[in-house]
Amino acid sequence: MNLIERPVVTTESGSVRGTAEDGVAAFRGVPYAASPVGERRFAAPAQHPRWPGLRDADRPGPSVPQSPSRLEAVMGRRTPDWNEDGSLTLNVWTPSLPADGAAPRALPVLLWFHGGGFTSGSGGWDWYDGRNLAAAGEIVVVTANYRLGPLGYLYLPEHGIENLGVQDQAAALAWVRRNVASFGGDPDNLTVGGQSAGAFSALYLALSPVTGPHINRLITQSGPFGLGPQDPEEAADHARSYLDLLGLNGSPDPRAALRAVPVVQLLAAYQQLSQDLSRPGNVAPPMYPVLGATGMPVAWQQAVATGRLDGKDLLTGTTRNEMTSFFAFDPRIRAITAGQARSIVAGQTGGGAERFDRAAARLPGAAPSEVLTEVATELVFRDGTIAIADHHAAADNPAYVYQFDHAPAGDPAHLGAAHCVELPFFFNTFDAYPDSPMLGEATAAARTLGDTFSRAAAAFTATGRPATDGWQPYASADPTSIRHFA
Numbered sequence: 001m002n003l004i005e006r007p008v009v010t011t012e013s014g015s016v017r018g019t020a021e022d023g024v025a026a027f028r029g030v031p032y033a034a035s036p037v038g039e040r041r042f043a044a045p046a047q048h049p050r051w052p053g054l055r056d057a058d059r060p061g062p063s064v065p066q067s068p069s070r071l072e073a074v075m076g077r078r079t080p081d082w083n084e085d086g087s088l089t090l091n092v093w094t095p096s097l098p099a100d101g102a103a104p105r106a107l108p109v110l111l112w113f114h115g116g117g118f119t120s121g122s123g124g125w126d127w128y129d130g131r132n133l134a135a136a137g138e139i140v141v142v143t144a145n146y147r148l149g150p151l152g153y154l155y156l157p158e159h160g161i162e163n164l165g166v167q168d169q170a171a172a173l174a175w176v177r178r179n180v181a182s183f184g185g186d187p188d189n190l191t192v193g194g195q196s197a198g199a200f201s202a203l204y205l206a207l208s209p210v211t212g213p214h215i216n217r218l219i220t221q222s223g224p225f226g227l228g229p230q231d232p233e234e235a236a237d238h239a240r241s242y243l244d245l246l247g248l249n250g251s252p253d254p255r256a257a258l259r260a261v262p263v264v265q266l267l268a269a270y271q272q273l274s275q276d277l278s279r280p281g282n283v284a285p286p287m288y289p290v291l292g293a294t295g296m297p298v299a300w301q302q303a304v305a306t307g308r309l310d311g312k313d314l315l316t317g318t319t320r321n322e323m324t325s326f327f328a329f330d331p332r333i334r335a336i337t338a339g340q341a342r343s344i345v346a347g348q349t350g351g352g353a354e355r356f357d358r359a360a361a362r363l364p365g366a367a368p369s370e371v372l373t374e375v376a377t378e379l380v381f382r383d384g385t386i387a388i389a390d391h392h393a394a395a396d397n398p399a400y401v402y403q404f405d406h407a408p409a410g411d412p413a414h415l416g417a418a419h420c421v422e423l424p425f426f427f428n429t430f431d432a433y434p435d436s437p438m439l440g441e442a443t444a445a446a447r448t449l450g451d452t453f454s455r456a457a458a459a460f461t462a463t464g465r466p467a468t469d470g471w472q473p474y475a476s477a478d479p480t481s482i483r484h485f486a
Contacts, residue, residue, distance in 0.1 A: 005020055006018065006019060006020070007019075007020060007027075008054065009182045009183055010182055011030065011179045012175075012178060012179055013047070013048045013049065013050050014051040014052070014055055015054050015055065016030055016055050016056075016057040017054050017055070017056055017057060017058070018057045018058065019058050021131050022135065023095060024093050024094065024095050024134050025097045025183075026058075026091070026093050026130075026131060027057040027091065027092045028057055028058060028059050028060045028089075028124060029057055029059055029061035029086075029089045029091065029124065030055075030057050030089055030090055030091070030092060031048040031086070032045075032048065032089065032090050032144065032171060033045035033047065033168065034048050034049065034088070035084070035085045035086050035087070035088065036064075036087065036088060036147060036151070037084050038259070041084070041151070041259045042151070042154070042160075042161050042164065042255050042258055042259060043160070044160075044164065045088060045164075045167055045168050048088075060089070060091055060123075060125070061086050061087060061088075061089030061124060062081055062083035062086055062087050062124075063082040063083075063087065063121075063122035063124065063125075063145065064088075064122070064145050064146070064148050064151065064152070065082045065083075065087070065148075065149070065266070066116075066120045066121070066149060067119070067267050067270070067271050068080070068120070069116055069117075069119075069120035069121070070117065070119075071116075071326075071420060073329045074324075074325045074328070074413075074415065074418055074419070074420065074436070074437055075127075075420055075433070076434070076435045076436040076437075077435070081122070084263050087145055087147075088145060088146075088147075088171075089123075089124065089144075089145055090142055090143060090144035090145070090172055090175070090176075091130065091142065091144075092130075092140065092141070092180075092183050093129075093130035093131050093133070093140065093142075094107070094134060094140045094141075094183045094185065095134055095184075096138075096183075096184030096185075097183070097184055106181065106184070106185065107138060107139055107140050107184050107185055107186060108139045108140070108189045108191065108462045109139065109141075109142065109176065109180050109185040109186060109187070109189060109191065109461075110130075110133070110139055110142065110193060110219070111144065111172065111191070111193070112128070112130075112141065112142065112143050112144075112192075112198065112202075113143075113144060113192075113193070113194035113195075113197075113199075113201050113202055114128055114143065114195065114197075115194065115196025115197045115198045115222075115420070116148065117196070117197055117283075117285045117288075118149070118165060118197045118285055118287065118289070119148055119270075119274075119285050120148060121148070121197075122145055123143030124143070124145065126429060126432040127427070127429060127433065128143050128423070128427055128429070129432065130143060132427060132428035133428065133454055133457065133458055134458075136451075136454045136455045136458040137455060137457075137458025137461060137462045138458075139461045139462055140180060140185035142172075142180070144169070144172040145168075146165045146166075146168035146172065147168050149266075149267065149285075149287060150266055150267075150269070150270045150287060151164070151263075152164050152165030152168065153230075153285075153287035153288050154239055154258075154287060155230075155232070155236055155238070155239045155290050155293065156254055157293060159253075159254055159255045160255070161254075161255060162290060162293040162294055163293040163294045163295050163296060166201070166204070166289050166293075166295035166296065167294055167295060170205065170211050170295060173190075173205060173215075176190070177214060187214075190215055191215070191216060191217035191219060191313075191460070191461045192205050192215050193219030193221070193315075194220065194221065195221035195222055195420070195422075195426075196221070196222050196223070196224060196419065197224070197288070198221075199220035199221050199222060199223030200223050200224055200227075200289070201289070202218060202219065202220055202223075203218065203223060203225070203300055204289070204295060204296055204300065205295075206218045206308075206312060207300060207308040207309060208295060210295075211295075212308060215312060216312060216464075217312060217314070217315070217460065217461065218312055218315070219315045219316070219457065219461075220314075220316045220385070220388075221316075221317060221318075221422060221423075222317075222318050222319060222322060222381055222419055222420070222422075223316070223381065223384065223385060224380050224381060225300060225387075225388065226381065226383060227283075227284055227380065228300070228301075229290055229299060230284075230287070230288050230291065231290075232290055232291060232293070235290045238273065238277070238287060241273055241276070242286075242287075245269040246258075246265070246266070248261075270286065274286050280330070280332040280333060280340070280344060281333070281344035281348075281372065281376065283326050283376075300384075300388070301387075304391050304392075305391070309388070309391075309397070310395055311397065312397070313399075313465075314388070314389065314392050314398065314399040315400045315402075315457070315460045316389055316400070316401055316402075317402035317403055317483075318377075318381045318382050318385050318403060318404070319404045319405075319417040319421050320403055320404065320407075320416055320417035321373070321377060321415065321416030321417050321418055321419075322380065322382070322418070322419040323372075323373045323374075323376040323377045323380065323419065324414070324415045324419070325415070325418040325420060326376075326419070327369060327372070327376070328373075328413055328415055328418075329413075333369050333372065334369055335369075336368050337368055338360070338368040340368070341356065341368040341369070341371060342356045342357070344372065345372065345376070345379070348379055352379075356372070356375055359371050359374050359375045385401070386401070389401045389474050390476045390477055391476075393473070393476040394477075398464055398465075398473060399473060399474040400473060400483070401474040401481070401482045402482065402484070402485060403483075403484050403485070404417055404421060404425070405417050405485060406421060406425070406446065406449060406485060407421075408437065408438065408440025408441070409440050409443065412437075413437045420438060421438045421439065422485070424436075425446075425450040425454065425485070426457055428447075428450045430442035430446065430450060449485060449486075452469065452485070453485055456471065466483075
């Protein structure tokens, strides 16, 4: 559709001027909440004040404060672009703003949250540019930032600090429902999705008694459902250790004291805490959503069992070799012995040692690190994904399950189909990954696969069915009904 060069849309806080890109209107860096600075640091998200005149929305807002991602060696490096001020923004891509001023169509909407272990990432990065995805299925695509690390997941409930990143995500969802009609979207036809930490977040938004009723469909990509929300006692212990590193334990008003600390110092203390808690085989960050706190009333297993997901369409999947992203470049894992690897698995789940032995028998000649990678992929990502799909399908709910098997040509780093590898295919943003070992060369075959995968995701958002190549619904406990992408 032909669009005016600089389309304008009015939101609840004022008018924004976007750009037209190949028939899709893009509005980047649109605030959905007030800047989390000053008195708003470590506070629940609040509505952004109105701005006068016309606000340019031609570039993303800054990332929220963060340190470099632990997956840079796999995905490729990012130039730091964070700033606490102005970071709670989202980005909208829509193909439904006609130049003649006619009323826009009400298109299905996808609100998608990035991953990064609740510690890094940004919805504004070109990795997640939604233009091609929006065009693939005539849908509105929205990506959003949310607070990360200690700014988003420090747990001091007695001071009103809990699951602030979760609250940001709920605020972004509420903003979309109130404003997306102005961008041509239908607020009553809403899919929420995400990858990794974003998939974890999307699932809990769909299960929540507060946000769930407003969500029609759910997309989860490589959700780390084997972790579950953080235990409150562990979260409180990590909070105490964090305050110790900052020299703030015993402060009569920790929130006021934390607001006075420069953000770079907050990040440095979090990095130190991460190093102090790091153990081989453990991929959980020091701070992430806490069970029983705001937005996380119960674990997903209980919520799914009691029907909180029923009635929603589900598209879910994993990559074949998820844990290579975390283990391939870790010298502790590469040098691990069979006994050490077996002990790690035994400490993570009941019957873990026997499970390690069975995997080793399935993989004759594999190094202990390879067996550990296989078992950890199942425990952290695949088991939970399949359990959710099994329950959903068994209750006669629409479910579609995939496994992404594409590995880079040559694969010099021996990553296989690593965690995050499907992202350039999902968004069809291959050129945003020029130095990514997980992707390698974006061959013609890879781009064709990207067209297929992206169209499937867009079609699911629009109709509840990933209409591509006869992809059939998942049948509970039937692995042959999993769609493989290679």
